Amino acid sequence: MSAKKLAIIATKGTLDWAYPPFILASTAAAIGYDTQIFFTFYGLQLLKKDLDLKVSPLGNPGMPMPMGMDKWFPTIGTALPGMEAMMTGMMKAKMKSKGVASVADLREMCIEADVKMIACQMTVDLFDMQPSEFIDGIDYAGATTFFEFAGESDVNLFI
């Protein structure tokens, strides 16, 4: 029986949205799936050597905030300078206290488990990014390459 396959497209570059692709890919690899992630647009932030991901309460009414702030704090307040940094710090502290892995750790586990990572060449060109900003061992390719793997995958996710 050949291994099942999982193909993921990662399109988001915030701290919260960094988790689903790396959690799912590392777990799938652990249960024997051949796994590939195609990073495009803001998802490319997840491939940076220096991960500096943030989470923003702005425009994110579903985000639980401490002390019931999400209930009474005016939406416009979430746009205040420093809010993003504060929320990112609080989120990271919360994750650490609950034993949730860091994004860097999960990414490392994906690499160890041979999860194949592909950076969207078009996005790299579009934003004038440099391959030197990204971790080693990744491929640079386009949509056609994604479909080569996705077309024969058992699970395809767009995140």
Place this chain on the structure above:
Amino acid sequence: MSEYTEKFDATGLNCPLPILRAKKVLTSMNSGEVLYVIATDSGSVKDFDAFCKQTGHELLESTEAEGKYHYYIKKA
């Protein structure tokens, strides 16, 4: 149940770390050997069951006592 080859304490770790780290230990073990895992993540009960079903390892025992979950996994 008390016989095991390796023990892995996943206390305090949250999804998906208990599974990922347990899988790592299993990789270093031989077929037929038993891994004993202790976890505090309540989601790990269904996850270890699903992990074993999908990988072919045998979940010999899954119990809960005083907020801790104990798993005995026989490597396929």
